Amino acid sequence: MTDTDDSEMRDLLALAERLGRNPLVIQGPGGNISLKRDGVMWVKASGTWMAEATERSILIPIDVAAVLDGLAAGDPACETCEPFVRRDLTDLALRPSIETTLHAVMPQRVVVHVHCVETIAAVCLSDAVERLTARLSGLNWSFVPYVRPGAPLGRAMLRHLTAETNVLVLGNHGLVVAADSVAEAERLRAEVSQRLARVARAAPKPDREVLQAAAGDGYSIPDDDRRHAIATDLVSLAAARRGSLYPDHVVFLGPGIVTADAGERAVDAARRCGRVGTPLVVVPGAGVLVHAAATPGARAMIGCLADVTCRLASDDPIAPLSADDEAQLLNWDAEKYRQSLDARMP
Numbered sequence: 642m643t644d645t646d647d648s649e650m651r652d653l654l655a656l657a658e659r660l661g662r663n664p665l666v667i668q669g670p671g672g673n674i675s676l677k678r679d680g681v682m683w684v685k686a687s688g689t690w691m692a693e694a695t696e697r698s699i700l701i702p703i704d705v706a707a708v709l710d711g712l713a714a715g716d717p718a719c720e721t722c723e724p725f726v727r728r729d730l731t732d733l734a735l736r737p738s739i740e741t742t743l744h745a746v747m748p749q750r751v752v753v754h755v756h757c758v759e760t761i762a763a764v765c766l767s768d769a770v771e772r773l774t775a776r777l778s779g780l781n782w783s784f785v786p787y788v789r790p791g792a793p794l795g796r797a798m799l800r801h802l803t804a805e806t807n808v809l810v811l812g813n814h815g816l817v818v819a820a821d822s823v824a825e826a827e828r829l830r831a832e833v834s835q836r837l838a839r840v841a842r843a844a845p846k847p848d849r850e851v852l853q854a855a856a857g858d859g860y861s862i863p864d865d866d867r868r869h870a871i872a873t874d875l876v877s878l879a880a881a882r883r884g885s886l887y888p889d890h891v892v893f894l895g896p897g898i899v900t901a902d903a904g905e906r907a908v909d910a911a912r913r914c915g916r917v918g919t920p921l922v923v924v925p926g927a928g929v930l931v932h933a934a935a936t937p938g939a940r941a942m943i944g945c946l947a948d949v950t951c952r953l954a955s956d957d958p959i960a961p962l963s964a965d966d967e968a969q970l971l972n973w974d975a976e977k978y979r980q981s982l983d984a985r986m987p
């Protein structure tokens with residue numbers, strides 16, 4: 642499958658890399674891509690990064706009919722889809738994406754799933770359907786209310802698909818587009834992202850003096866100034882304080898955000914909240930502090946939170962994930978596996 646004459650696969654991997662390098666579309670190991678042909682679905686392996694698609698093998702072959710049969714039969718193997726890997730076609734010793742069922746249920750050859758910031762900023766609101774209806778007219782789209790990724794999401798998608806559906810917008814999660822060519826899938830992805838685009842507010846500068854006073858014991862000021870918007874833009878801060886807006890936030894940063902009280906050090910705030918070593922501590926009005934042990938995935942997700950919240954308005958009806966949704970993500974073995982791969986990244 643790495644045959645250099647395989648132009649379709651090359652195009653798919655080039656698209657994966659391009660999307661993976663755009664933090665407004667993909668953050669860290671999030672998002673995934675697939676191609677179905679000859680009964681085999683090549684889907685991103687769990688924990689791999691789309692941004693690395695042309696540097697290393699990220700795709701793993703799946704018996705797609707077996708996944709669909711498993712979903713219909715309620716087979717618990719659909720939770721990881723590991724038993725459906727065509728090990729005869731690969732020597733990649735990884736699990737398939739936890740979102741493999743999401744790709745399998747779409748009949749089109751090419752499926753692209755992104756955690757597009759513009760989409761997330763619409764679907765973390767209670768009036769998401771009204772907003773999408775106004776922006777996506779003319780497209781064959783459908784909305785799937787939030788359900789945990791994995792087999793439950795695959796099954797929920799099946800209930801919302803018609804023969805024509807090629808855009809699925811996932812509540813509190815992201816976007817799925819499907820087409821029979823790589824170019825058409827990307828055209829659709831770009832069109833939906835562009836139609837949902839909102840104005841990103843510019844944030845006040847961080848207060849480095851206050852941040853320095855709260856830093857230490859592993860916490861320091863990140864280089865990338867845009868991350869401080871979570872703390873320095875008061876509308877962004879209020880939105881972030883409402884809770885977890887999408888699954889990868891919970892998986893990589895824990896539920897909600899930890900904020901330091903006035904004059905409190907980050908390490909003490911984390912301890913007070915029972916979150917020792919938490920990757921992100923927000924110092925309201927001043928900026929953010931990031932723990933030295935924060936994984937690449939966690940760092941990417943801090944950027945995502947800044948990018949999503951700076952698109953939300955003060956009167957937006959924010960609808961965060963419930964405590965039960967958060968607990969399901971944190972206690973899910975498949976996610977623990979993905980986190981362990983992230984922790985091993987250099």
Ligand SMILES: [Zn+2]
Binds near residue numbers: 740754755756790814
């Ligand atoms: Zn996803």
